[in-house]
Amino acid sequence: MGSDDVPLDDKAKRMRDLLSSFYSPDPSSASMPVNNTSSRFATLDTINTPSFDADQYMNLLIQKSNLEGLLQKHVEMAAEIKNLDTDLQMLVYENYNKFISATDTIKRMNNNIVGMEANMEQLLDKIISVQSRSDGVNTSLFEKREHIEKLHRTRNLLRKVQFIYDLPTRLGKCIRSEAYADAVRFYIGAMPIFKAYGDSSFQDCKRASEEAVGIITKNLQGKVFSDSESIQARAEAVMLLKQLNFPVENLKVKLFEKLEQFLVDLHLESKEIAHVSATLDGPNNHGNVTDPASSAAHESSIHEFAEAIRAYRVIFPDSEQQLVRLAQDLVNMHFEAVHRHIKKQLQSEDLLEMLRVIWSDVLLMDEVLPEAAISDFSLVAARNAVKEYVASTFSHLLLGITGTIMKVQDRQKVGVEEEYPLQSVLEASKKAVIQGCMNVLLDFRQLLDEKLELSLKLRDLTIDWVQEGFQEFFRKLNERFLFLSGKSNSGSQDLSLTQGVQGEKVLPGLVLLLAQLSLFIEQSAIPRITEEIASSFSSGGARGYEYGPAFIPAVICRTFRAAGEKCLDHYVRLRTQKISVLLRKRFTTPNWVKHKEPREVHMFVDLLLQEFEAIRGEVKQILPPELSRKHHRTDSNGSTTSSRSNPLRDDRMNRSNTQRARSQLLETHLAKLFKQKVEIFTKIEFTQESVVTTILKLCLKSLQEFVRLQTFNRRGFQQIQLDIEFLRTTLKDTSEDEAATDFLLDEVVVAAAERCLDPVPLDQPILDKLIQVKVAKTSEQNLNP
């Protein structure tokens, strides 16, 4: 039996699966029964599932349960089926009941609605009747209301007319009680009516009230202009006038003009101060510039001015612009006066005094008119003024010093003979430099010491300016020096100042003086000024650190040292140039090849010596003497001199033919080779000896060069020999560097011998004799000038 069941079971199951897969949307549920079939226990619960299979259930039940179980199951099932039937029955009953009650309700509503239509119509009728009644009432009351309204308007009009008729008296009352504000209000209230009917019905009334208003206006104007009234009252008056359509602008302009006039008066007054200070600025009385009376007057007037400005400002609220301009004008005027003073020379005290006055004015103005920022404005102006002052002080100083120096030239022109003109001028110039600078510094210090707010603010700037000023001053001074010495030919700037100098030839003495003055400035003046500046002008900070201090003494020192050396060089050159001209004439004029026998020392030697004398005279006045170096030098060089010059002087005397002269030339060359090289061109120092010696050496060298350019006959050579020998005796004292001088003198003779066709020197006795004669002659001349 079991073997039969299995194929049949398989077939049925496949059919069912196919079906369930067809009906069921979910294939997985279709496979469930396959599982169920393998597990026999779970299958009894499928009775409530949708895939319940009654046959299978039955088969399962039969296979699984015994009879007893089956019976029991049967009983259970039968009971369950009965229960389900009852439940179903109950549900049907309930639904039926509900349906019946609904039907009842609908029937009842139908009955109720039938009576409503008639009620509604009744209501409509009633409302229509109410409306018609109310319309009736309205029409019956309309006429009366209109009448009442007309009456009311007439009454108002009457009241106004009454007011207009009363206006003149009322205004009069107001004027009497000075209640101008009310009056104006009334008048303005009446204005439209006057405008409309003024020409016809209310003519008299209008005229009367206009008269009253005229009085009011006049009173108000008076009030505005009267200084005794309180400012509020005046401002109010202006307001009222404005309401009355009075041309307030005119008033404003007038008032402003009054202020301006005030300013002009003030200006005049400050001019007066200026005048006073100018007269007091004489040489004796530098002290008090503004005498107390005038300063007091100024103070009171400026107070007045400030008050007026304040008033004006309150009265015309939007007039700052004008007032600011006015205030600035005031400051400008002040500084113009300062400017005028600076143009003339003025002391810092005076400047300070003026600044003080200005500052007090400014403070006042600032109080009255903070918008003007008048203190800033005046600060700027004061800056300019102080700057200008510093600059002008320096330019005055420069002029002063130049003037002192130029006295050399002037004296020369006038022909004043003094024993030491150069020396005195040098001293004067030195004093001018140092004293001038010190005075200037003192002056500026006063400026700094002032505790005035204005100058405190400017303190740093002032310090910088002073430092810069000094730097600039010395630069200019240096330029001026170079210009005066004729070194710089760039006369483009300061032409006007130096035109007088340019035309004339530069005096060598002046150049020497400038050289020494430069040295003095470098060595004494600058250190002193530096010290002074360091002690009182050091804290200038406005310039910024990256630029360093404005006053750089090292640079100035360097400049002046260079200038001093340049001037000294220039002096030497000027002097040698003069001598060169002399020598050139001497050597280019005669025909040396046809020279006559020498009879005496040539005149040019005298001229040469004269020149040296003049140089020594100048140098002695200006340069310091050398300190004990002479001995040393002479000693060390003495030996070379003798070894060098002996063969020349002694040996040559005996040689007469050219052959010997030739060998002698060789000899001198040899001697030159072994001799220690004589320094001819040494650096010039700032001493009498150095300068004189340098010039001497240069001139002797020139002499040598001139000789080399000529060709001599024997006589010419002898003339040169004679001249040089004489020079040798006379120049001994002049030169500090004896060795070099001697050497150069020898060189001249050698050169002449070389350039001589027949170099036969003069015999020593004749030479000596001629020199003796000359010496005697000069000493005689010196005795009897």
Added chain:
Amino acid sequence: MQGGSTGIGYGLKYQARCISDVKADTDHTSFLAATLSLKEENEVHLIRLSSDGNELICEGLFSHPNEIWDLASCPFDQRIFSTVFSSGESYGAAVWQIPELYGQLNSPQLERIASLDGHDSKIRSVLWWPTGRHDKLISIDEQNLLLWSLDTSKKTAQVQTKESAGMLHYLSGGAWDPHDVNAVAITCDSSIQFWDLRSMTKTNSIEHAHVRNLDYDMKKKYTLVTADDEFGIHIWDTRMLNFPFLELPGHAHWTWTVKCNPEIEGLILSAGTDSAVNLWLASPPNGDHLTSESLESPTRQVDPLLNSYTDYEDSVYGLAWSSRQPWIFASLSYDGRVVVESVKSHLPRK
């Protein structure tokens, strides 16, 4: 700045004043130097710088009848040169040719191509046409300016024009403008005169006394350098003659001669009676050069003096740049010593 002994020396037998670069010799750096001796037989030396540049070789030694005061080499023929000579009262100028076969002769004679006769006062200098082959020569005596036409093949020289500068001017030398061949600058006692050769008239002058020597800048037009006794070296713009645009201090004593470098603008040599040769670099002036002399300038200004060669025993009168090797110059001091130096190490690096 001691000169030291960097130069190469060469000794002439006698004293000497003039030396000239042999411009036409393009294969060698050579110079002509001439002696100045009143009593001995004077010589002209042809000196050549050896190819390694370490030695000066005497290429030729020619006797010359009189002492030589001026010497100029012909710019187009290396064998031709001119001299100005004198002896006692007599004077003369001539153009010479170095003989072809001088190597074989013992004491070769110079061949006189032409005598520049026709001067009635002391002759000062002879100028050749600045560059290239040209037959023009100028000779200057104390009073006159003569323009010659020289024919080297026919060996003749003829005066083309002769113009007197006036009795009292005492001309002393001159320079031919390399940029304008019609212009010559002449020094005289009290001024520098500019002459136009076409009309032979003085066109302009600078009143500036005692100019010893002058030279045109080869590279920069309108630039004239002058040397004078007391006040050193001045550099002029020939269009603005009121002021020199630059002054150099010059020498401790007279500045005798100046020579502009043929290649480098502003490079100037000067020789002086202070036994020194100075090398200058005149920096081109900027517009505000006059106003720039402010306080700061001493520190900033470049020293125009590049070097001073001081290793001389006597005054230096002769100076010549080599045109072949423009960094080399020869100097001649009065004691007859030629020194050739190179300026290369002193030139500013660029």
